[in-house]
Amino acid sequence: MRDVLRIEDLVLKFRGYTGVTEVLHGISLNIRAGERVALVGESGSGKSVTARIVLGQLQELRSAQVQGGLYFEEQDLNRLSRRQWHALRGTHMSMIFQDPTSSLNPVFTIGVQFTEVLRRRDPKLSKEAAAKRAGELLNSVSIHDHARVLNAYPFQLSGGMNQRVAIAMALANHPSLLIADEPGTALDVTVQAQTLHLMHDLVERTGTAVLFISHNLGVVREFADRIYVIYRGRIVEQGPTQAVFENPRHAYTRALMAAVPRITGGGVPEIQDMDGAFFDPLEVHGEDRP
Structure with missing residues (x-):
């Protein structure tokens, strides 16, 4: 099966007043057609910047160095012009x-944004045809009062309604790749x-490949076919979910899993890595021990 997306040895650096800071250190991953792949890690590990590089957004920043x-x-994305990048976003x-x-x-109605x-x-789609198509898409995400x-x-x-609208918009043009960056974080469970x-049902029907970015391991376990675990800008583990x-x-993957709250409560163990150092699962998520 062909790869929809392939990333090879991706490096990201930012130039600042104090010098150059390297954020990503040789990220490599691939997503095949119709596959749901999760990129998992704590906040600041490099998940979202990876997605924005794929979309060609960080390449437009003068302070960013992408290799x-x-x-x-x-298609070699590094060879695309800014106009070609723009043409891919929102379509493919x-x-x-x-x-x-x-x-x-917030200043435009949902209908205007959908059109x-x-x-x-x-580009030649009429307002009436756009409204009809938008109604069909909203119906596909269980919004019936179009x-x-x-x-x-x-x-x-x-x-929740806005999230369904966003999903419908993202899949409106039958993209080959959907990047979902923590979808549902702002919603109740x-x-x-x-x-x-x-979203799972829609991508199943359309055959869209998904890069699912999350720190919610419960959701990832249910949604993803494969997992890449990212820690401090490096892929430390990968494989079938x-x-x-x-x-x-x-050790970092085990620490992430140990940090998941459990109904039974109890202490949170420290986990030793290969070099003898310890991961504190609560510190992985930026929390303090009680």
Whole structure:
């Protein structure tokens, strides 16, 4: 099966007043057509910047230095112009952001934003045809009162409703690659479960490949086919989801799993790595021990 996305030895550096800071240290991963791949790690580990490099956003910053191979459907992304990058976004690759309300423009109705998204692929699409297509897409994410939602502004809808709208927009043009950056983080667990289930069904039907960025191991275990674990800008473990959960080999992966809250309570163990140092699972998530 062909790779939709392939990243080879990706390095990211930022130039600042005090010198150059290296953020990513040779990231490599691949996603095949129709596959759901999770990139898992704590905040600041390099998950979101990897996604933004794939979208070509960080390459536009003068302070950023990006090196390494980026291939999308066998196309060398490093050779694309800014205009070609822009043409890919929202059509062949799209993204769902963490906060559904802030990712939608508050000064335009959902209908106007939906029309803009659909015209990314078909610039000649009429307003009536766009509204009809938007209604069909909203129906696919279990939003059945199309007229009200399309005429509403994002701040007039709930977080769960906005997230469903964002998912529908992201999949509107049948992208080959969907990047989901912590989708549902701003939602309560019930709505989060509903939206992730909808997203799972939609990508199953469309055959879209997914790069799923998360620190929620419970969600990852249910959603992803394969996992890459990232720690301080390096991939430290990878493999099929079930294999990684049943037999985590790296100390950091074990620390992430040990940090998951359990109903039974009890102390949180320290986990020793290969060099004899200890990971504190609570410190992995930036928390203090009680």
